[in-house]
Amino acid sequence: MDAQRSSGHPTGRRVTPTGLVLRWALLPCVAALIGLAGCDPGEDESRVLVIVNSKPITRDEFEYRWSELPASVQARYKSEGGRRKFLDDLISRELLLQEARKLGLDRTPRAIERLERVKEQLALDELMKAAVTAQVAFSKEELEGYYALHQAELHAADQMRAAHILVKSEEQARDLKRQLDLGADFARLAVRFSLDQATKYRGGDLGSYRPGWVEPAVDTALLALKPGMVSEPVETASGFHLVKLIGREPESAAEVAAVRERLRQELYAEKERQQFEALLSRLRGTAAIRMVEASRFVTEDAGPPPAAPAP
Template sequence: MLALTLGSCGEKPAGPAQALAIINGKPLTVSEFDLRWSQLPEYARKKYPGVEGRKKFLDELIDREVLLQEAKKRGIDRDRALLERLERFKERSLLDVLMREEVDSRVTVSPQEMKAYHEANPGSFIAPDEFRASHILVKTEAEAIDLKKRLAGGEDFASLARKASVDATTKSKGGDLGIVKKGQTVPEFEKALLTLKPGEVSEPVATQFGYHLIKLVERTTGPVLSYEDAKEQIKEQVLIEKKQKRFKELIAALRANAKLRVLDTPIPDSNPRAASPAADAR
């Protein structure tokens, strides 16, 4: 066990129940150290190389125990709101394990199912639209507004980009961004781009880089994907649908076997008013 190496080479190996530290009378044992160590992801263990690293990890466990004891001393572990949150977390964890055991682990997708799904839904898998766009990037909104007015007055977009844009990558190309796909630009830029028709120029768009005037040159609708190109999407979609079906079957079976009665008690208002003497009086 890793914790056994904490001592010097000449010392007798420690047993699992032997304490590495005692904090206010509570022992921190070798077995607890080993358990905490085993729960670390591989990348996290790299932070604690060699004997010195394990001593550092022990120090952190001691710090954690000191803090926990202080929290309990203050009665935080008996706080009703905290206990309710812990109970909800426990319930979610139990449901997650049940779903993994009864749904996720029981659902697979075969190549035959994937091909059949693609044949039944031939137009459902389409490549994203592509956009040919240009932009002018400036530092201030006032500059962008001025350039927008000049464009409205008939000046050429590419010429203004060469003169005024601060984007060194596209400036010499008249602002040409080439082909742009969804997800390749910051959200503010993409949102504005999607509203444009070919030939239109946006109002000034603020992003982390400055202010943009965006021109949509051309929009190409994405082609329908072949089976080979859409395989991963198909697999994911079939998996989702099969899991949903399995989940419904599980619920139906559990309800059928449950001793269940739905009573006539009125369902509470979704936005109940706080009880008050005045409300009770009415």
């Protein structure tokens, strides 16, 4: 959903595909060092693309690493030599990796510590997938209910036809509202009483209106109205408004669909959060946690731990 930035680097310096692939391939590289990736030297040669100092790079490995690249990096490769250039960068990466191993850099205390951190993160990622993400589900009825709770956001995608009357005091605004409730004509009251010179002689007609064009308080009032309804007085820096929703038309099916998709993702994220909190609460509820020297070295109050779920 988010567009990739074209610069790709905060300093504005051009980042070459070689640099990108070396960085992007770091995690698979580390995984290979700890036995989570790699290939058998006796690999069927029909699957081997190139051998670098007896280390084969297979078609499967090539395709996997290519698929892991962001779309923007793949596009850059396609404009600067294509997959053949990518293979050349994999060869360079393998040569650098072999040199690092020859120098024992994969066995230094710092490297071993970093490998442990990567293994921990991989384990946590897998737990989140299995115990949180895979458990998230909601029915069509629940999703429709979520849409109903966020009608204002769905209406924000609409183009509205609205009118208003602007007066100086709340008392006058309430008096006009009483007259409107008794059947007075909105346009005539606007011509007679509105202080907005740009709209009063059009009966207060704001024309085609989109949320965000005027004060947020006016937006809020409009989004809560049904066509033909008039709001209660709305106070802004200009005075007090009576706002009428004349009609509402969906801007476009694509825009409404985009809002619905965003709301669906919000519901999904909320379900994920609830699932995560339930998991953490269950683990804390059954764990033996004993503070030893924490009171001496950690002085900030983290607040009470979450309560265990009711049985």
